[in-house]
Amino acid sequence: MTEPIRLTLYICGETIRSQNALRALDRIRITLGEACEARVVDVVLNPAEAELVRILATPTLIRDHPPPTRRVVGDLDDLEQVRRILNLPNQAS
Amino acid sequence: MKQPSVNEIEKQSTGIPGFDLIAYGGLPRGRTTLLVGTAGSAKTIFSIQFLAAGIEQARQGAVFVTFEEMIGDIRHNVSGFGWDIARWEREGMWAFVDAAPRPLDDGEVVGAFDLGALLARIEHAVRTVNAKRVVLDSLGAVFTRLGEASILRNELLRISAALKAMGVTTIMTAERENDEGPLTRQGIEEFVADNVVIVRNVKDGERRRRTCEVLKFRGAYHQKGEFPFAILPGAGIQVIPLSAIELRQSSSELRIPSGSGDLDDMCGGGFFRDSIVLVSGATGTGKTLMCTHFLNGGLMAGERCLLFAFEESRQQLFRNASGWGVDFKSAEESGQLRVVCDYPEVASIEDHMITIKQVIEEFKPDRLAIDSLSAIERISSDRGFREFVIGLTSFIKHGEIAALFTSNTPTLMGGSSVTETHISSITDSIILLRYVETFGEISRGVMVLKMRGSFHDKEIREFNIDGTGMHIGRPFRNMTGILAGNPHHVTTSEADRLEGLFTEGAR
Numbered sequence: 214m215t216e217p218i219r220l221t222l223y224i225c226g227e228t229i230r231s232q233n234a235l236r237a238l239d240r241i242r243i244t245l246g247e248a249c250e251a252r253v254v255d256v257v258l259n260p261a262e263a264e265l266v267r268i269l270a271t272p273t274l275i276r277d278h279p280p281p282t283r284r285v286v287g288d289l290d291d292l293e294q295v296r297r298i299l300n301l302p303n304q305a306s
Numbered sequence: 307m308k309q310p311s312v313n314e315i316e317k318q319s320t321g322i323p324g325f326d327l328i329a330y331g332g333l334p335r336g337r338t339t340l341l342v343g344t345a346g347s348a349k350t351i352f353s354i355q356f357l358a359a360g361i362e363q364a365r366q367g368a369v370f371v372t373f374e375e376m377i378g379d380i381r382h383n384v385s386g387f388g389w390d391i392a393r394w395e396r397e398g399m400w401a402f403v404d405a406a407p408r409p410l411d412d413g414e415v416v417g418a419f420d421l422g423a424l425l426a427r428i429e430h431a432v433r434t435v436n437a438k439r440v441v442l443d444s445l446g447a448v449f450t451r452l453g454e455a456s457i458l459r460n461e462l463l464r465i466s467a468a469l470k471a472m473g474v475t476t477i478m479t480a481e482r483e484n485d486e487g488p489l490t491r492q493g494i495e496e497f498v499a500d501n502v503v504i505v506r507n508v509k510d511g512e513r514r515r516r517t518c519e520v521l522k523f524r525g526a527y528h529q530k531g532e533f534p535f536a537i538l539p540g541a542g543i544q545v546i547p548l549s550a551i552e553l554r555q556s557s558s559e560l561r562i563p564s565g566s567g568d569l570d571d572m573c574g575g576g577f578f579r580d581s582i583v584l585v586s587g588a589t590g591t592g593k594t595l596m597c598t599h600f601l602n603g604g605l606m607a608g609e610r611c612l613l614f615a616f617e618e619s620r621q622q623l624f625r626n627a628s629g630w631g632v633d634f635k636s637a638e639e640s641g642q643l644r645v646v647c648d649y650p651e652v653a654s655i656e657d658h659m660i661t662i663k664q665v666i667e668e669f670k671p672d673r674l675a676i677d678s679l680s681a682i683e684r685i686s687s688d689r690g691f692r693e694f695v696i697g698l699t700s701f702i703k704h705g706e707i708a709a710l711f712t713s714n715t716p717t718l719m720g721g722s723s724v725t726e727t728h729i730s731s732i733t734d735s736i737i738l739l740r741y742v743e744t745f746g747e748i749s750r751g752v753m754v755l756k757m758r759g760s761f762h763d764k765e766i767r768e769f770n771i772d773g774t775g776m777h778i779g780r781p782f783r784n785m786t787g788i789l790a791g792n793p794h795h796v797t798t799s800e801a802d803r804l805e806g807l808f809t810e811g812a813r
Contacts, residue, residue: 230420260427263426264404264431269451270420271423272419286414
């Protein structure tokens with residue numbers, strides 16, 4: 214049994230960038246299968262959490278678990294890059 | 307001061323003494339002002355003083371967005387200025403937006419992004435403390451962290467517009483590389499800069515000189531040019547508005563005693579109530595004594611007197627004064643006199659200026675003596691000193707105070723000093739004290755060189771100093787060249803002949 218991977222995506226309202234990032238997150242979720250728990254936070258609706266985690270730019274995707282936390286900023290148009298930066302496996306193991 | 311009021315954009319006081327004067331009221335309300343300066347040019351202090359003024363003067367909430375310094379450091383660093391940020395946070399008057407860099411934040415960039423999260427956080431903070439003033443410090447740091455300059459410029463423009471829509475007055479700071487040349491490395495000024503203020507920390511000789519300048523206020527008036535400022539513990543920034551002070555004081559016809567009956571006679575009946583007198587002479591010619599007489603004259607007339615002494619210690623001054631029969635000690639105890647002794651080197655010229663102003667404002671003297679200006683000149687560049695003298699004299703004139711400054715001439719015989727060239731046109735009267743060598747003996751000469759708006763004695767008179775002070779005697783007859791520092795004796799017949807040439811000189 215592998216450790217679960219927890220991801221949080223911070224977006225800012227219903228923008229094209231938000232939609233792009235959400236689509237990318239979906240694809241990552243599909244490849245990772247059940248090992249992945251993903252959450253989406255809209256900073257417009259929840260600015261206090263954005264303050265707490267110190268989100269500056271949107272979209273930002275954070276791998277909260279396993280530690281150490283890693284972040285990637287942007288609408289995630291290159292999935293290979295995102296996987297490399299967040300150190301995510303290519304497929305469900 | 308001309309302060310146009312028609313259709314002018316409303317201003318928000320910065321709480322920075324002097325700055326509101328040169329900015330005609332403060333920063334444009336509801337707008338964004340870009341504050342640029344090199345590292346260490348006091349941008350953060352300026353910004354926080356602006357926020358503090360909102361809280362202290364009008365209970366306006368404040369939001370501070372930090373891109374560089376850690377919040378704990380900011381709280382700690384400005385506590386010395388009397389700004390208790392932690393208390394304001396507890397009172398719900400102050401909110402931080404923490405955008406300071408941390409090793410694991412940001413990460414890498416993949417694809418397009420915006421600063422929507424930052425804007426949402428700022429908006430949230432503004433709502434939370436009901437802020438009217440916002441500071442973003444400093445923008446350059448965002449560019450180094452996220453790259454993508456074109457995106458960031460657009461985003462800053464968007465944030466600036468959003469802040470405007472919220473009706474808050476904003477300062478954005480940005481670092482520049484040099485005190486001259488381009489305003490910011492990233493060209494931020496082209497976007498957010500309806501209003502630009504520059505702070506500088508320029509090396510001037512061996513000293514650093516801080517100045518600030520309002521470069522532009524769109525649709526609003528301001529004074530132009532650089533103005534020196536100082537940073538004072540417990541108070542923050544104080545700008546010294548030089549030309550902003552207008553010479554609008556009424557000119558008085560009232561005469562006051564100079565403290566010496568003989569000198570009163572030479573001046574045609576005493577000094578004017580609101581005049582500035584410069585006493586110039588070599589070391590030991592009696593300048594400090596003349597100060598003492600001047601102050602004593604004030605004390606006798608029941609006036610409040612103030613002395614700034616930069617050359618002698620308190621004990622020395624008081625001892626010498628009592629040697630001449632003037633009791634400074636009891637005068638100070640009664641509150642009629644205040645003596646401030648300081649070494650010029652302990653502070654910068656701007657700091658001295660502010661101290662002098664503060665004491666004058668607090669003590670409200672009728673008479674003021676500074677002994678000597680040359681000592682101040684020693685610690686300053688030419689330009690700094692000129693600004694000091696102009697600023698101080700206009701301030702004194704504003705308060706309608708009779709003032710006497712002394713100035714040291716570098717040579718024993720004759721000569722002039724830089725001090726004189728700077729201030730002789732500003733002062734109303736000039737009294738020269740000179741050594742005169744006659745037949746192998748040194749005596750002292752006094753003359754009134756200039757006395758604005760009054761008849762005065764044109765003769766060079768001998769004067770003596772004894773246990774009761776100074777005594778002005780007869781004019782030097784049969785001598786020429788005293789002023790030039792090269793006196794020589796002329797025979798009686800020649801003196802008579804010369805006198806006959808100038809009938810106007812007969813008195």
